[in-house]
Structures are given as structure tokens and as C-alpha cells.
Amino acid sequence: MKKKVALHNLGCKVNAYEVEAMQQLLENAGYETVPFGEGADVYVINTCTVTNIADRKSRQMLHKAKKMNPDAIVVATGCYAQADTERLKEDLAVDLILGNNQKRQIVEALEEYEKEHTKQVQVIEINHTKEYEELSIASTAEHVRAYIKVQDGCNQFCTYCIIPFARGRVRSRKIEDVQKEVEILAAKGYREVVLTGIHLSSYGVDFPKEERESLLSLIQAVSKTDGIERIRLGSLEPRIITEEFLEGIVATGKVCPHFHLSLQSGCDKTLKNMNRRYSAEEYAEKCALIRKYYPAPALTTDVIVGFPQETEEDFEASYEFVKNIHFYETHIFKYSRRHGTKAAAMDGQLTEAVKAERSDRMLELHEIRAKEYEEAMIGKELELLLEEEIEIDGKQWYVGHSREYVRAVIPKTGAHKVNDLVTVKAVGFAAKHVLRAEQA
DSSP states (O other): OOOEEEEEEOSOHHHHHHHHHHHHHHHHTTOEEOOSSTTOSEEEEEEOOSSHHHHHHHHHHHHHHHHHOTTSEEEEEEHHHHHTHHHHHTOTTOSEEEOTTOGGGHHHHHHHHHHHOSOEEEOOOGGGOOOOOOOOOSOOSSSSEEEEEEEEOOOOOOTTOOHHHHHOSOEEOOHHHHHHHHHHHHHTTOOEEEEEESSGGGTTTTSOGGGOOOHHHHHHHHHTSTTOOEEEEOOBOGGGOOHHHHHHHHHHSOBOSEEEBOOBOSOHHHHHHHTOSSOHHHHHHHHHHHHHHSSSOEEEEEEEESOTTOOHHHHHHHHHHHHHHTOSEEEEEEOOOOTTSTGGGOSOOOOHHHHHHHHHHHHHHHHHHHHHHHHHHTTSEEEEEEEEEEEETTEEEEEEEOTTOOEEEEEOOTTOOTTOEEEEEEEEEEETTEEEEEEO
16 A cells, blocks of 8 residues: 655745655655645645744644644654754654755655654754755646746845745755756646746855856756746846846846846835845846846835834835836735844834734735736737636636736637647736737
């Protein structure tokens, strides 16, 4: 009888990639993957620790797993397992703890547990390792788009962020290893890849000088893969946006005009308190530079509201800045006090009510700007990668994303199938944030 394993992911795209890599390691070892419900012999929860709420959700999922099958082996892995190992050692719901950079050992760790039947803890001092943990995938839950992890760790130490303590220092994956994985995925029909990492802009800074690579050289290498038509990039820092970088990615012809440029605040005082290494003016210059090379790019960002000592004037400065940049999407986060970070110890912590009010205002602005960007697409030609069939108001449609990552539908006909790249013309809206298009 094959042992049944259920996996659950909390957190970012890097975590999601690691879950798929662990799933493939387990399946190769003879495990059968089943949905996250009752009846599994092993539960693997890839935890997150980016906020206190993420910690709580991680603990809840571990307890839920043990409740579903008290005889099952419950594995806690990922960032919360790394950051709060001592608490999990005392948690009776958890049988096996695998820290970051230990996920590759999951099959061996389970075998060890089966022999000993005592709690196993495999957690290294993550800040002391320079080794990139080589994980890879040969397929993914998404049918047309593959996320590929190319980098781990972060050296930035923003005052609000626990992630450098959970993920360690910057560690980059060798270009040839990334290329091999992309070639396997392309051979299986994937046409779009998304390069992701914990701090993607730092890719290559840890390599020896004689092997020095950069995110640009990685993108250029990936772009040479036959069958890959589109390359997207995970979250970028403003400093990586230079004339050389933009000239290089435009020349590939494959990098999509969709850039997530992390902001966090449009107020210089708050940026300094956050230990972000740019000013609002520098950030605006980078956005203008992207628009010089891509005529109508989708610029998306993250903004934290209610940071310690953020006055009403500071918030207004941030709000006006966001308003003037004209982002397509703005992801809003209310500041979450994170034990172990410098910001948690700062004076001037704000009330939840103030954070909520500022968040609501930013969300209203996000909706206005998103709609504006989508409306500007109407009448234009878009390249759509068809992802799945859906039904709207009793009619069948293909849905996909444009190169700008705008969602759109076309009527389902016999002319196309999932994973086709089609040129369409946007003619209106099918639903909120979903364009309706016709064959061009």
C-alpha cells in the first residue's frame, strides 16, 4: 500500500514552488499525493512567518492536520518552523520539524522518523549557510505558467521584516540549473515562466567574482530556451532598474511589460524608518525609466500603511505619491508589529483603527487606478495566453492573461485550446477586472 501524503502551503510563490518540489520528491519515493483532508498518512505544512497572523495560521493548520488523523505524521517546514523552532518542539501536534534549506531531505527525514518514532528536528543556523538548496520541479499545478525559484535569502534587513532571520543571507541558484529546469518545463509545453526569489534583485551577488552573474544574465540565458514565449519577474527593488537592465530585457523580446516594483511608502521619512534604500524621488525616476522602454507597462507595488511614527502628513505624502505614479495594482498591507524586528520596538505605534482607515483610502485609490488601466486597454490588441475554460452567464469562454497580466476572456470556439497564444482585441468588460475580447 502506498503511503498517502497531503501537502498545504502558506505564504508566497517561493513557498508554493517548494511545496511542489517536495511533492515530486515524495511521489518519486512512492508516496501518493491526496487532497488536504482526512485519510492522509503524512501531512506536510509549509509554514509562513511574514506576520503574526501567518504564525497563527501556521499553527492552526498543523493542529488541524493532527486532528484529521491523530496517527498521521505531521511535518512542519518553512519559515515559521525555522523562526520559532523552540515553540514547535513543545507542540504535541508536530512530529517532524524541517527548517529552511532542509526541505530536500524530506524523504530521508520521514524514513528516520518511522525508525525512531520520536520527534525529529532538522533545523540549521540559516544565517550561517551559503549553500543554495537545490530543489526543482518537472511540472506544476498551473497548466500554462511555471514559477521557478532562482534565489533565496535577503541581506536588506528592513526594520519591519522577519524574513532575513527565517531565510538567511542571499543564496543564488546556478544559471545552468535554472536552464535545465526551464528546458524540462518547455518540453512539457509550458510557454511562460515566472522567475521568483525572496529578494530577486540580489540574484548573483553571492557568487565568487570570477563567476559573477546578475539577474539580467539569468534572464538572457532563460530567454534562449525554445518554447518559452514569455518571461515574468517576481518582485523587484528599484535599484535594479537601469538603462542597461531595461535595454537587455527588451532585447530578449520575451520579458513581459509587467513589473512589480516594491515601494512600501511614498514618504521619505517613513522609507528611512523602514531602512528602505531609496527615496520617493528615486523610485519615481525608475518608474519613468520603465515607461521609456515599455510604452504602457503594468506597474504594480506593495504599500504598508500605519507604520510606527507615520503621521497624517506622512500618510498623505505616501497617498499622493501612489496616486501620481498611476500603478495598475497596489497591494495594501496594514503594518503588523513583528516580534524580533526593529520596528516592533519603535515608539509611535499606531492604533488598528488608524491603520484600517488609511488602508481603506489606499484600497479605494487602487480600485480607481486598476479600472483606469483596464479601460485604457479597450480597443487595443492584446496577446492572450489561454489558461482555462470558464462559464459566465451561461456562456463558455476561454480566460487568460495578457502580457501586462490583465485578465481577459474570449468566446470558446473550436479554433483554440488551452495554452494557445492568441492575438485579440479588447472590446469591453465581462466582469470586474476581466476584459472581454474578440479575435483580432
